[in-house]
Amino acid sequence: MKKMLIISITFILIFQNIGFSEIYFLGIPVIPNARIIKKDTKRIEFVCNISHDKILQFYKKFLKGKKDIKIREWKNATYIEDDGNRKWHSITIYRKSIQTGTLVIIKKDSWTWIIGTLILRFVGVFVVLMTLLIALSLSGKIISAIVKRMESKQEA
Amino acid sequence: MTFNEIMDMLRGIIYTTGIFNFDFRIVIMWGVASFFIYLAIVKKFEPLLLLPIGFGIFIVNFPLVPLMGYSHQGYPELIRAFYHYGLEWEIIPCVIFLGLGAMTDFGPLIANPKTLIIGAGAQLGVFVTFTGTVLAGFTLKEAASVGIIGGADGPTTVYLTQLLAPQLLGPNALAAYSYMAMVPIIQPPIMRLLTSEEERKIRMKQLRPVSKKEKILFPLITAGIIALLVPSVVPLMGMFMLGNLMKESGVVNRLVETAQGSLMNICTIFLGVSVGATMTADRFLSWKPLFIFGLGLLDFAVCTAGGIFTVKIMNMFLKDKINPLIGSAGVSAVPMSARVSELEGLKADKRNHLLMHAMGPNLAGVIGSAAAAGMFIAMFH
Numbered sequence: 345m346k347k348m349l350i351i352s353i354t355f356i357l358i359f360q361n362i363g364f365s366e367i368y369f370l371g372i373p374v375i376p377n378a379r380i381i382k383k384d385t386k387r388i389e390f391v392c393n394i395s396h397d398k399i400l401q402f403y404k405k406f407l408k409g410k411k412d413i414k415i416r417e418w419k420n421a422t423y424i425e426d427d428g429n430r431k432w433h434s435i436t437i438y439r440k441s442i443q444t445g446t447l448v449i450i451k452k453d454s455w456t457w458i459i460g461t462l463i464l465r466f467v468g469v470f471v472v473l474m475t476l477l478i479a480l481s482l483s484g485k486i487i488s489a490i491v492k493r494m495e496s497k498q499e500a
Numbered sequence: 501m502t503f504n505e506i507m508d509m510l511r512g513i514i515y516t517t518g519i520f521n522f523d524f525r526i527v528i529m530w531g532v533a534s535f536f537i538y539l540a541i542v543k544k545f546e547p548l549l550l551l552p553i554g555f556g557i558f559i560v561n562f563p564l565v566p567l568m569g570y571s572h573q574g575y576p577e578l579i580r581a582f583y584h585y586g587l588e589w590e591i592i593p594c595v596i597f598l599g600l601g602a603m604t605d606f607g608p609l610i611a612n613p614k615t616l617i618i619g620a621g622a623q624l625g626v627f628v629t630f631t632g633t634v635l636a637g638f639t640l641k642e643a644a645s646v647g648i649i650g651g652a653d654g655p656t657t658v659y660l661t662q663l664l665a666p667q668l669l670g671p672n673a674l675a676a677y678s679y680m681a682m683v684p685i686i687q688p689p690i691m692r693l694l695t696s697e698e699e700r701k702i703r704m705k706q707l708r709p710v711s712k713k714e715k716i717l718f719p720l721i722t723a724g725i726i727a728l729l730v731p732s733v734v735p736l737m738g739m740f741m742l743g744n745l746m747k748e749s750g751v752v753n754r755l756v757e758t759a760q761g762s763l764m765n766i767c768t769i770f771l772g773v774s775v776g777a778t779m780t781a782d783r784f785l786s787w788k789p790l791f792i793f794g795l796g797l798l799d800f801a802v803c804t805a806g807g808i809f810t811v812k813i814m815n816m817f818l819k820d821k822i823n824p825l826i827g828s829a830g831v832s833a834v835p836m837s838a839r840v841s842e843l844e845g846l847k848a849d850k851r852n853h854l855l856m857h858a859m860g861p862n863l864a865g866v867i868g869s870a871a872a873a874g875m876f877i878a879m880f881h
Contacts, residue, residue, distance in 0.1 A: 412639055414880070427640040427880050458634060465875040466627045472729045472871040473616040473864060479721050480613040487713050 369450050370432040373406060375399060379444065386452040393445040396422065399437050426453065433457060521563035525781035532784070533558035533776070536674070545681030549654065549772050553674060556776020568777050583774040587662050587669070592771045593655035594739045599764030600655070600866075601743025602756045604834070606718050608859035611707040614814070615826070615857075619864025621810025622830025623872045625650035625802030629795055636791060641665050644876035646792050649676045650799030651869025652683070652833035658771065659736055660873040663881055670779035671789035675796035683836045684843075686797070687804050687828050691844050694808045695824045700848035702823040704857045712748065719745040722867065730874030732881065737870050803831045807861060822857075829858040832865035 367374040369388045374380070378392035392399065400422050407413050412428035424435040433453040438446060451457075514520050536554035540547040560567055560579065567579040576584050586592040609615060626647045633643035645661040645668055657676040661669050679686065719741035726737045743759050746752045779789075807830030815821050825844050829837040841858035 412641065429637065429639055458640075459631065461879065462627045462630060465872070465879065466623065468730075468875050469623050469868055469871045470617070470620040472726070472874075473620040473868055475729065476722060476725050476867070477613045477616045479725060480610060480616075480718070483717055483721060484610065484613070484714060487711060487717070491711060491713075 370452055371430065372403075372432050372435060372450050374450075375402060375448065378448070381447075386454065388450045389447065391445040391447050396437055396439050396446050399446055399448060403435055403437070516564070518563040518565070523563065523781065525785055526561040526563070528785060529557060529561035529779070529781045532779070533561070536678075536776075539678070539681065543681075546677050548768055549677045550681065552769055552772025553677065553776040556773040557670075557779045558776075560777040560779070561781055568780070579773055579777040582770045583777065586767070586770045587658065587774055588666070590659060590662060590735065592767045592774075593659040593662075594735045595767045596655045596764060596771065597736050598739040598743040599759045599761075599767070600834075601719070601740040601745075602747045602759040604740075604744055604747070604863065605859075606715065606744065606863055607710045608707055608856050609863045610710045610714050610718055612857070612860045614818075614822075615830075615860030616864045616867070617814060618807050618810050618822075618827050618830040618861035619832075619866075619868035620830075620871075621813075622803050622807035622827070622832075622861070622865050623651060623868050624806025624809075625799040625804075625831075626869070626872045628802045629799035632795055632798070636795075638788075639665075641880045642668055644880055645672055646795060647799065648672075648869065648873055648876065649679065649792070649796040650803040650831065651865070651872060652676065652680050652800065652803065652831040652837070653866055653869040654680065656736060656866075656869050656873050658775065660876060663877060667783070668788070668792065670775055670784065671792045673775040674779070675793050678793075679796055679800045680833045680836065683831075683833050684840050686800055687831075687837060687840050688844055690801055690804045691808065691825055691828050691840075694805060697848060699812075699824050700845065701852065702821050703849070703852055704823055704826075704854070705820050707856055712750075715748040716745065719748070726867075726871070726874075730871050730878065732877035733870050733874030736873075737867070740866070740870075800831065804828045807831060807865075823852070823854055826854055826858040826861055830861040830865045830868065832862065832869050834862050834866060835859065837865075838862040 369383070374388065374390055375392045375394060378390040380388065380390045382389040394402075403424060404415075407424070410428075412426060414425045414427060416423040416425065420440065421436050421438045424437075426433055431453060432450055434449075434451045436449045436451075438448070533554045536550045536557065539545040540550035540554060556579065559565065566577045568583070569577050569580060571577060575581075628647075629650055630643045630647035633646045634640060638646065641664040645657075645665040648657050648660045649672060651657070654673065654676050658669065658673050661672045665672075723734075723738055723741040726741075727734050743756075746756050746759065783789075804827075807827035808824045809827070810830065811822050811824040811827035815824070823841075823845060825841045825848075826838075829841045831837055838855055838858035842853060842855040845852045845854035
């Protein structure tokens with residue numbers, strides 16, 4: 345009886361290891377067999393021996409059908425962003441393999457990002473209108489000068 | 501014919517009537533529709549839009565009406581067709597901007613380009629509301645579409661909402677147009693609270709005359725700069741500037757008449773009815789639209805305050821002071837908010853006319869809210 349119990353527990357433990365080998369960070373799976381470089385409550389960085397494209401395919405498959413997901417192709421990385429209300433904010437998959445493999449970073453959704461990007465964009469509105477202000481002031485001065493010159497010529 | 505057969509026939513007729521499919525929630529929607537029709541007819545609040553919107557809400561909230569669905573053959577029903585081709589395809593807001601451009605005189609803005617900064621400052625509420633909306637549990641895209649209500653620019657609100665959160669189109673458009681109509685009620689207390697008697701009496705230098713050449717160059721320069729810096733909003737601003745170029749060129753009067761007349765009126769009818777028709781009981785009767793209405797008001801107030809504070813900050817560095825009452829006009833809502841500035845100015849000094857000065861930030865507000873919308877589109881779309 346004891347033997348049976350030990351065997352059963354061993355089986356359960358083994359089965360558990362096989363079935364739940366995937367680690368999740370904020371609801372996003374970490375690539376199996378990846379080497380975690382850094383992990384805290386806000387971000388996880390890991391490296392794995394799989395190409396960028398395969399990792400991207402893995403996450404695309406996982407996120408298939410989920411709303412408010414945006415994939416941006418950057419020069420050095422693919423950036424997957426969540427515009428919904430999920431716990432995670434982004435997954436960055438770098439293109440260039442570092443010595444040990446491809447680097448992936450998953451970040452937590454944070455208010456720092458939201459407020460930061462909002463302030464930047466508010467400043468952006470000023471930049472757009474200031475550029476317009478400079479352009480209008482310059483063109484106004486140029487046109488006024490031209491008109492004055494034409495008028496003085498006509499008077500002469 | 502047997503009795504049962506007659507009963508079956510009668511039952512068949514009853515099943516196809518609205519009475520049999522009646523849902524009590526639609527009565528609330530009739531009340532909402534009546535309220536907006538009342539505002540339009542009795543109070544004359546933005547009647548060109550609130551009337552068709554109100555009727556759209558009313559008519560779509562009857563059971564079995566073939567208006568916003570699809571036929572058995574898969575063709576869109578009447579208002580669904582207006583909505584699909586006009587709003588989902590993003591055509592109507594852009595065509596309305598064409599008409600607005602053909603109606604607008606940018607002279608006051610060109611004469612005093614400093615007022616462009618006020619138009620940017622008045623977008624403060626857009627970004628503040630965004631934060632509040634995210635805190636309330638909306639998604640980032642929804643928050644952006646709610647935030648833009650404070651810009652007080654109907655077509656921009658419709659354009660952005662349709663792109664980012666089409667499920668909120670009805671409440672957002674309705675909040676934007678309602679608050680635009682209520683500018684004379686919402687803004688004056690904020691203006692008086694944030695300015696001193698002395699500030700309200702500031703007289704501004706008369707604006708310089710603007711040459712025709714400058715007016716022709718303005719839409720080209722603006723369209724070019726917007727296209728370079730915020731390309732995502734070029735469909736709106738490009739059409740706006742095209743309308744203005746047509747007007748200022750003086751060589752296509754027939755086109756200008758069409759753009760600011762018939763074309764704009766047709767689009768306004770389709771826009772109003774389509775927006776109203778999105779507000780069915782099952783969509784509208786939840787906490788989200790009510791929250792949008794509440795936050796929209798705050799948004800408007802913060803935008804007004806943002807414009808006034810921007811003027812105050814500018815005055816610290818300017819030799820010729822600006823009357824802070826024109827800051828509130830930075831929220832767009834052309835020309836209503838400029839008129840409010842004029843009226844408040846006259847209350848402080850009966851000889852101080854601010855209307856033309858306020859038109860500068862008012863027009864800058866249109867560009868500013870479009871720029872803010874462009875920032876959000878670039879971010880989320």
